[in-house]
Amino acid sequence: MPVYRLIDEFSSDVYKVFEYVDSIYDRIERVEGKVRAFITIIPKEQVYNYVENLIKNYGSKNLPKLFGVMIGVKDNISTKGIRTTCGSRMLESYIPPYDATVIEKLKNTGVIIHGKTNMDEFAMGSTTETSAFYPTKNPWDLNRVPGGSSGGSGAALAAGEASIALGSDTGGSIRNPAAYTMVYGLKPTYGLVSRYGLIAYASSMDQIGPMARNTTDLALLLTVISGNDPRDSTSLPISTTNYIESLNEQLHKEPRLRIGILRELFEGSDDSVRTVAYGCIDKLCSYHECTDISMPYTREAVAAYYIIAMAEASSNLSRYDGIRYGLKVPVEGRSWVDVYTEVRTRGFGYEVKKRVALGAYVLSMGYRDMYYIRALRFRRMLKENIDTIFNKVDVVASPTMPIPPPKLGEFFEDPLKIYLADVSTVIANLTGYPAISVPAGFWNGLPVGLQLMSKPLSESMLLYLSAQLEEMTKLRDLIAEV
Amino acid sequence: MKVLIGLEIHIQLTSLASKLFCSTHSNYREGNPNTYVCPVCLGLPGTLPVVNRKAIEYAIAVAKALNCEISDRVVFVRKHYFYPDLPKNYQISQYDGPGFTPIARNGYIKIFSNGRTKFIRIRRINIEEDPGKIHYIGGIEEAQYSLVDYNRSGIPLLEIVTEPDIDSPKEARIFLDKLIAILEYLGAVDTALEGSFRVDANISIEGYGRVEIKNIGSIKDVEKALMYEIVRQKRIVEQGGTIARETRHWDERKGITVPLRAKEFEEDYRYFPDPDLPPIRISNEVVNRILSRLPELPDQRIERFIMQYNLDEYRATVLVLNKWLADFFEEGTKIYSNYKRLADVLITDFLRWVKELSLDVKKLSVKPHDIVKLLELLDRGVLSIKMVKELMPQVIRGEIDIDEYIRAMGYTRIDDEQYLEQIALETVRENPKAVEDALRNPKAINFLIGAIMKKTGGRADPQKTRDILMKILNSRRM
Numbered sequence: 008m009p010v011y012r013l014i015d016e017f018s019s020d021v022y023k024v025f026e027y028v029d030s031i032y033d034r035i036e037r038v039e040g041k042v043r044a045f046i047t048i049i050p051k052e053q054v055y056n057y058v059e060n061l062i063k064n065y066g067s068k069n070l071p072k073l074f075g076v077m078i079g080v081k082d083n084i085s086t087k088g089i090r091t092t093c094g095s096r097m098l099e100s101y102i103p104p105y106d107a108t109v110i111e112k113l114k115n116t117g118v119i120i121h122g123k124t125n126m127d128e129f130a131m132g133s134t135t136e137t138s139a140f141y142p143t144k145n146p147w148d149l150n151r152v153p154g155g156s157s158g159g160s161g162a163a164l165a166a167g168e169a170s171i172a173l174g175s176d177t178g179g180s181i182r183n184p185a186a187y188t189m190v191y192g193l194k195p196t197y198g199l200v201s202r203y204g205l206i207a208y209a210s211s212m213d214q215i216g217p218m219a220r221n222t223t224d225l226a227l228l229l230t231v232i233s234g235n236d237p238r239d240s241t242s243l244p245i246s247t248t249n250y251i252e253s254l255n256e257q258l259h260k261e262p263r264l265r266i267g268i269l270r271e272l273f274e275g276s277d278d279s280v281r282t283v284a285y286g287c288i289d290k291l292c293s294y295h296e297c298t299d300i301s302m303p304y305t306r307e308a309v310a311a312y313y314i315i316a317m318a319e320a321s322s323n324l325s326r327y328d329g330i331r332y333g334l335k336v337p338v339e340g341r342s343w344v345d346v347y348t349e350v351r352t353r354g355f356g357y358e359v360k361k362r363v364a365l366g367a368y369v370l371s372m373g374y375r376d377m378y379y380i381r382a383l384r385f386r387r388m389l390k391e392n393i394d395t396i397f398n399k400v401d402v403v404a405s406p407t408m409p410i411p412p413p414k415l416g417e418f419f420e421d422p423l424k425i426y427l428a429d430v431s432t433v434i435a436n437l438t439g440y441p442a443i444s445v446p447a448g449f450w451n452g453l454p455v456g457l458q459l460m461s462k463p464l465s466e467s468m469l470l471y472l473s474a475q476l477e478e479m480t481k482l483r484d485l486i487a488e489v
Numbered sequence: 490m491k492v493l494i495g496l497e498i499h500i501q502l503t504s505l506a507s508k509l510f511c512s513t514h515s516n517y518r519e520g521n522p523n524t525y526v527c528p529v530c531l532g533l534p535g536t537l538p539v540v541n542r543k544a545i546e547y548a549i550a551v552a553k554a555l556n557c558e559i560s561d562r563v564v565f566v567r568k569h570y571f572y573p574d575l576p577k578n579y580q581i582s583q584y585d586g587p588g589f590t591p592i593a594r595n596g597y598i599k600i601f602s603n604g605r606t607k608f609i610r611i612r613r614i615n616i617e618e619d620p621g622k623i624h625y626i627g628g629i630e631e632a633q634y635s636l637v638d639y640n641r642s643g644i645p646l647l648e649i650v651t652e653p654d655i656d657s658p659k660e661a662r663i664f665l666d667k668l669i670a671i672l673e674y675l676g677a678v679d680t681a682l683e684g685s686f687r688v689d690a691n692i693s694i695e696g697y698g699r700v701e702i703k704n705i706g707s708i709k710d711v712e713k714a715l716m717y718e719i720v721r722q723k724r725i726v727e728q729g730g731t732i733a734r735e736t737r738h739w740d741e742r743k744g745i746t747v748p749l750r751a752k753e754f755e756e757d758y759r760y761f762p763d764p765d766l767p768p769i770r771i772s773n774e775v776v777n778r779i780l781s782r783l784p785e786l787p788d789q790r791i792e793r794f795i796m797q798y799n800l801d802e803y804r805a806t807v808l809v810l811n812k813w814l815a816d817f818f819e820e821g822t823k824i825y826s827n828y829k830r831l832a833d834v835l836i837t838d839f840l841r842w843v844k845e846l847s848l849d850v851k852k853l854s855v856k857p858h859d860i861v862k863l864l865e866l867l868d869r870g871v872l873s874i875k876m877v878k879e880l881m882p883q884v885i886r887g888e889i890d891i892d893e894y895i896r897a898m899g900y901t902r903i904d905d906e907q908y909l910e911q912i913a914l915e916t917v918r919e920n921p922k923a924v925e926d927a928l929r930n931p932k933a934i935n936f937l938i939g940a941i942m943k944k945t946g947g948r949a950d951p952q953k954t955r956d957i958l959m960k961i962l963n964s965r966r967m
Contacts, residue, residue, distance in 0.1 A: 083535075084535075085533075085534065085535040091534070091535075093534070098534065101534070103528075103533065103534070103535070104528060104533070105528050105533070105536075107535060202535075202537060203535070203536070203537050204535040204536075205535055206534040206535045207534075207535070207765075209764075210764035210765050211764035237539065238537060238539060239537050239539075240537065240538070240539050240540065240765060240766055240767060241537075241764070241765065241767060318761065319761075319764060321759075322567050322569060322579055322759070322761065325569060325571070325577060325578035325579055326532050326534070326576065326577045326578050326579075328571070328573075328578060330573055330637070331531060331532070331533075331576065331639075332533065332534075343573050344571075347571060367759060370759040370761055371757050371759055372757045375759075375761075379761065380588075
């Protein structure tokens with residue numbers, strides 16, 4: 008049941024919440040063994056207590072807006088008292104003493120955090136296979152990956168193990184699994200959602216965002232988590248927006264928009280993806296004004312993205328040394344250099360080590376100009392380029408992912424192919440612009456997503472198009488059989 | 490052999506209530522280890538720094554006081570190195586290089602050294618966070634294990650770097666005295682607090698390798714360490730050796746420098762702009778506002794003292810570089826108009842005793858009024874200069890009420906004429922030869938006056954004694 012309907016139901020009868028909680032836990036019991044969307048699941052009794060306390064504290068008539076809604080939270084978002092592993096052995100038993108800003112906000116609306124979802128280690132990956140614990144399977148095809156790095160959140164939604172979910176997106180980590188699990192996922196404008204409490208991968212691109220099974224739920228979650236936060240210096244100085252209201256307003260006005268179709272990214276996609284995505288575009292173009300646009304250097308964008316992301320990651324991940332928190336190793340009679348080396352050798356997986364090492368390399372003397380500085384220059388150029396495009400169109404459309412969900416293990420056989428599949432998602436992160444992935448259709452039972460990107464702070468427009476498309480495709484509230 | 494000395498001074502902005510990037514209180518010295526910490530200054534995963542704007546304002550004030558050019562923006566960078574006192578294993582700092590900028594550059598401090606005015610150039614000023622502190626249990630060399638205290642982590646620091654314009658250890662001390670005075674006038678730092686002021690000194694003999702002495706804790710030690718290092722390096726050079734480029738540690742206890750590590754190449758700190766801290770613009774309005782609020786600084790005050798109180802440059806400088814002493818002096822001038830005498834007693838006896846008794850100047854109970862009272866008694870001839878000197882330590886410690894003490898101790902001048910006459914007659918009786926001399930030569934009377942002084946412990950009123958003696962001698966002539 009969509010969240011916006013659950014809310015109505017609970018407000019007429021508070022105790023329906025318990026039936027709902029039971030149904031989610033029943034579902035988890037049936038499918039989680041196959042899907043493995045979660046790293047940590049809160050015991051049902053604890054959730055019961057939490058709900059009872061909410062009712063006691065607020066009184067059954069004054070419950071907050073999202074009372075009782077069960078949300079899966081990606082395991083790189085700090086939750087006070089609930090271990091937050093970031094998909095890594097390094098933080099396997101790390102329990103944060105504080106809540107991320109988004110978690111504080113969610114708790115104030117009465118949601119239930121019933122689990123922390125699986126992810127690629129430190130969000131480095133796009134298949135959820137680099138998780139130090141286990142890969143998550145795609146509920147639509149258990150032989151395939153659910154995408155990543157927020158693969159656990161996407162899979163939990165597609166398998167019916169949560170009603171909404173939080174992901175984080177540095178190079179496509181929300182949109183990629185959204186596309187691969189047939190859900191809606193939004194990467195907000197950089198600075199719209201506070202990063203305080205989000206365990207950093209690449210700080211200049213990381214952004215927390217909502218994932219849901221329909222556009223309204225997506226708007227609902229975005230409304231709760233967005234807004235200025237004095238604890239995050241990169242947070243934008245903006246007042247809060249009610250995205251449900253602005254979405255309804257747009258749906259009422261139904262403006263005709265100019266949609267730019269990024270030919271290179273359609274042509275560069277697999278036939279399956281291209282066919283489904285074009286079908287979807289046709290639907291949009293029946294109402295809106297569509298033009299072809301071209302953006303050169305899309306492949307260079309992937310290179311620039313990886314250079315910048317790895318550089319920042321090598322810095323952000325320096326702090327994991329096992330001294331204050333995280334993986335502990337024996338220290339007796341050893342030098343700190345020894346201890347650090349062992350902690351980092353054992354605590355980090357292969358993909359993380361690779362990116363940290365490459366990141367340190369591109370920042371080091373003699374190489375930084377060749378790699379890091381050049382990547383920054385490219386990033387500025389790309390932004391100027393995109394801005395010219397946005398003078399002509401309101402929205403840029405492309406397939407979210409150029410290939411269907413890879414089979415488990417494919418990434419390890421040909422990592423470069425999987426890196427290059429980030430080609431359409433990374434642009435939004437390099438520029439800081441918002442982008443949404445909307446279910447476009449199935450191809451042989453495999454999900455395909457369409458990505459729409461627009462100017463900063465135009466999330467309402469993206470939600471409007473998403474809602475329109477949702478109305479046309481009826482691809483909403485889908486739960487895989489498993 | 491010409492010696493080149495450059496200093497890197499780290500000062501904590503101790504007057505700020507909170508740390509540089511979080512709201513944790515900065516008076517960490519009061520707390521047990523690891524109690525003045527929060528998720529941000531512990532570098533917990535997911536936390537983000539937020540700049541303490543007051544720290545930026547202080548940095549601008551300091552930069553202005555050191556005659557620097559202020560950058561138009563504050564850019565923070567990450568300086569990467571692994572060390573257990575660094576919770577993030579990078580330090581949020583600033584860097585001077587393409588694409589980066591420190592908060593200020595190209596300043597100078599005017600000093601008076603070797604009988605001439607000299608300018609020591611300031612290369613740059615950085616604002617950065619202090620790391621935590623490692624405690625080596627049982628000493629740095631003997632320790633079996635060490636403990637880390639993160640209370641200090643995130644305390645705002647200014648790093649002030651000079652050009653190698655200093656040419657002797659003494660000049661280094663003069664420079665640091667001046668710098669500290671300026672910082673104290675700005676109210677930026679309380680150097681009495683342990684660890685609030687640390688110096689790295691770069692020293693080389695012209696044409697030879699540069700040695701860096703790390704983490705010297707006081708001005709006195711800077712001077713000592715530099716003196717030691719010059720002797721060491723000169724000896725090597727004289728014996729035809731070469732001086733390795735290295736980092737050394739100043740062992741205060743043994744009074745020597747010891748090698749820490751060889752520095753064959755520059756360490757690669759992989760600087761890059763901190764993506765968590767977007768650059769902050771520094772507008773002219775902000776700089777002007779800070780400038781308009783700057784207090785009177787030492788150079789201005791020295792000039793004013795010379796003009797207003799008619800002091801010479803030496804006296805004015807000594808007073809002004811000890812801010813509390815200068816304040817004390819100015820308080821005293823309101824009730825006492827012999828400025829030079831007041832200045833003299835303050836920069837000699839008073840200052841000497843304060844130092845000798847190692848008193849905390851902030852807790853002194855002595856008031857300018859007390860010193861002025863002593864000087865007035867001196868002026869009126871009630872006390873001799875010797876008595877003033879003797880009374881000084883007790884007055885400084887606030888141990889006596891001067892009026893009462895003088896009464897009780899009979900520490901007054903003997904001006905009872907009957908008593909003086911009795912002593913004088915006694916002296917005349919005992920020194921017939923001197924009396925004869927005095928009758929012939931009026932100047933020889935001084936011997937008799939001296940003898941009377943001896944008998945009275947220097948307390949006889951000199952004028953009255955002379956008058957009485959003259960009277961006696963004149964009666965003999967008749």
